[in-house]
Amino acid sequence: MAAFKQHLMFSCALGAGYSLALRYLGVEPTHAALAGALCGASGMLPDLDSASGRPVRELFGLTAAVVPLLLLHRLQRAGLTPEGMILTMAAVYLTIRFGAAWIFRHLTVHRGMFHSLPAAFIASEVAFLAHDRSEPGGRLVLGGGVFLGFLSHLVLDELSSVDASGLTVRLNRSAGSALKLFSRSVPATIVVWLALGALTYGVAMEQGYARSPRLPLPGLHAWHLVNRP
Numbered sequence: 001m002a003a004f005k006q007h008l009m010f011s012c013a014l015g016a017g018y019s020l021a022l023r024y025l026g027v028e029p030t031h032a033a034l035a036g037a038l039c040g041a042s043g044m045l046p047d048l049d050s051a052s053g054r055p056v057r058e059l060f061g062l063t064a065a066v067v068p069l070l071l072l073h074r075l076q077r078a079g080l081t082p083e084g085m086i087l088t089m090a091a092v093y094l095t096i097r098f099g100a101a102w103i104f105r106h107l108t109v110h111r112g113m114f115h116s117l118p119a120a121f122i123a124s125e126v127a128f129l130a131h132d133r134s135e136p137g138g139r140l141v142l143g144g145g146v147f148l149g150f151l152s153h154l155v156l157d158e159l160s161s162v163d164a165s166g167l168t169v170r171l172n173r174s175a176g177s178a179l180k181l182f183s184r185s186v187p188a189t190i191v192v193w194l195a196l197g198a199l200t201y202g203v204a205m206e207q208g209y210a211r212s213p214r215l216p217l218p219g220l221h222a223w224h225l226v227n228r229p
């Protein structure tokens with residue numbers, strides 16, 4: 001496993017490049033900077049599943065602080081009073097800082113299902129859904145930053161599980177377990193895929209692909225038209 005610092009350096013370099021690329025593509029400066037910063041921070045996210053230690057506690061603190069900030073616009077649009085917003089943001093902070101931290105400490109194993117490709121999509125979809133902006137592409141850019149950072153962590157874990165000594169390349173015990181789709185734990189795999197399904201449905205709803213509650217997806221709708229009795 002690559003060290004915490006290596007992960008952070010790699011994802012921050014990637015985040016800087018991502019920001020610059022976004023600027024080049026015409027994304028407004030603050031949005032590009034935020035997307036790059038999210039990419040940098042997300043390079044540490046997968047290690048939320050490691051056993052408790054100071055870096056992990058700080059990581060939970062950072063995540064707990066960032067998510068309410070991303071929710072700011074959504075809360076504003078929901079018509080909450082400033083006091084209601086403060087209370088909601090405090091509740092989200094506490095839920096992540098202590099609730100999610102407790103769940104991770106007790107229910108996840110290091111480099112289990114949280115080190116996987118579906119988990120990378122989950123993290124980016126959470127950012128996408130949290131940041132409720134109407135302008136097209138704005139949320140995609142942020143979700144993309146989180147995905148890129150998360151992915152950089154998985155790739156680095158994968159690379160550092162290969163130990164090249166002389167001509168022989170030997171794989172250590174955790175080799176091949178970072179960029180996975182399924183883990184050996186069936187319940188963990190099911191939970192992660194169900195969460196991904198629910199979030200993807202949420203993203204589809206927000207993007208207006210699923211307007212009818214009875215026939216939520218365009219594919220289903222077409223299927224229903226073809227197979228109408």
Ligand SMILES: [Zn+2]
Pocket residue numbers: 001046047115153157
């Ligand atoms: Zn890791």
